Amino acid sequence: QKEVEQNSGPLSVPEGAIASLNCTYSDRGSQSFFWYRQYSGKSPELIMSIYSNGDKEDGRFTAQLNKASQYVSLLIRDSQPSDSATYLCAVVLMDSNYQLIWGAGTKLIIKP
Amino acid sequence: DVKVTQSSRYLVKRTGEKVFLECVQDMDHENMFWYRQDPGLGLRLIYFSYDVKMKEKGDIPEGYSVSREKKERFSLILESASTNQTSMYLCASSRDGTDTQYFGPGTRLTVL
Numbered sequence: 062q063k064e065v066e067q068n069s070g071p072l073s074v075p076e077g078a079i080a081s082l083n084c085t086y087s088d089r090g091s092q093s094f095f096w097y098r099q100y101s102g103k104s105p106e107l108i109m110s111i112y113s114n115g116d117k118e119d120g121r122f123t124a125q126l127n128k129a130s131q132y133v134s135l136l137i138r139d140s141q142p143s144d145s146a147t148y149l150c151a152v153v154l155m156d157s158n159y160q161l162i163w164g165a166g167t168k169l170i171i172k173p
Numbered sequence: 174d175v176k177v178t179q180s181s182r183y184l185v186k187r188t189g190e191k192v193f194l195e196c197v198q199d200m201d202h203e204n205m206f207w208y209r210q211d212p213g214l215g216l217r218l219i220y221f222s223y224d225v226k227m228k229e230k231g232d233i234p235e236g237y238s239v240s241r242e243k244k245e246r247f248s249l250i251l252e253s254a255s256t257n258q259t260s261m262y263l264c265a266s267s268r269d270g271t272d273t274q275y276f277g278p279g280t281r282l283t284v285l
Contacts, residue, residue, distance in 0.1 A: 093271045104263055104276040105216075149216070153271050160231070161274060165215035 065152050067164035076173050080137040082148050084164055087131070090155030094126055096135045097149040099166065105149055108135065140171045176200070177277035179264050185283045192251040194280050196264030204267045205247035206274060207231075207239060209260040216263070222247055223270070254284045 064087045074080040082096075093112055097105035111117045111124040111133065123136040133152075137144055150164040180195040196205065206221040208231075218231030220239040228239050236258060240248045247266075251258055261281050265274040 095273065104279045106276070107273050110273055151274075160218065160221070160270075163216040165213070 065150055065162045065164040067148075067150050067167045069165060070168040071170050072167055073170045073172055074140050076140060076142060076171055078140055080140045080144065080169055080171070082135040082137075082150075082167050082169065083132060084134065084150030084152075085132045086150075086152045086162070088152065088154055088162075089128075089131060091128075091152045092155060093153035094124070094133045095151040095161070096122075096124060096133075097151060099147045099149060101146075108148070137169075142171045142173055145169060145171045177264060177266055177275050179262075179277040179280050181280050182278060183281050183283075185285065186251075186254050187285050188255060190251075190254050190284075192254050192282065192284075194249040194251075194262055194264075194282070196247045196249070196266075196277055197245055198247075198266040198275070199245065200266065200268070200275075201244065202266040202268050202275075203244075204270060204274075205241065206265040206267075207237075207247065207249045208263045208265065209233070210263055210279075211260050219249065254282075256284050258282065259284045 066085050095110050096108040098108050099105045109124045111126045117124045121138045125134045147166040147168045149166045151161040177198045204223050207219040208216045217233050222228045222241040238250045263279045264277040267274045
């Protein structure tokens with residue numbers, strides 16, 4: 062059973078602090094990794110994709126990938142109340158060209 | 174920008190009715206997907222299509238069928254709606270199997 066696991070939260074972070082979201086996956090051959098943000102009642106929207114080991118930065122967001130340890134994380138610097146949402150981790154299976162395996166999501170709450 | 178549209182934002186149907194949910198994408202994407210999302214269960218893949226007239230079952234295809242007669246359009250059909258099909262239905266498309274999936278706004282279906 063291919064799995065992607067996330068802590069469901071809620072994760073509460075003070076405004077201005079760094080929010081750290083983590084995701085582990087079971088398929089060692091996975092090559093593509095995505096972080097999506099989903100506001101309540103809305104559809105998921107892509108935050109970042111990452112394909113290589115290491116860090117990838119985009120504004121206040123940094124994705125970190127460690128294939129040896131099979132985890133991917135998302136850091137949000139200078140957290141804002143508007144960052145309050147559920148963050149979904151998704152991984153492409155190595156043996157499928159089409160399917161993303163989704164984590165259940167971590168609910169993030171930024172407290173003013 | 175990729176745009177994925179869904180035919181309805183909210184839909185109320187009665188048990189036993191045939192229900193059509195339609196999804197259209199404007200970016201000439203090869204792959205299209207139908208998910209349902211329920212609290213605590215995350216995103217679950219119902220069906221996907223990697224080409225016109227091609228379809229593959231996802232994790233929960235029972236009670237659903239799909240149609241893809243044109244590249245831009247992917248329809249989800251509930252042959253005989255049941256109350257346990259009350260859910261948020263999300264359509265997505267992607268350029269290829271390892272690429273980002275872009276989501277439509279979702280259809281919240283209630284079956285009475």
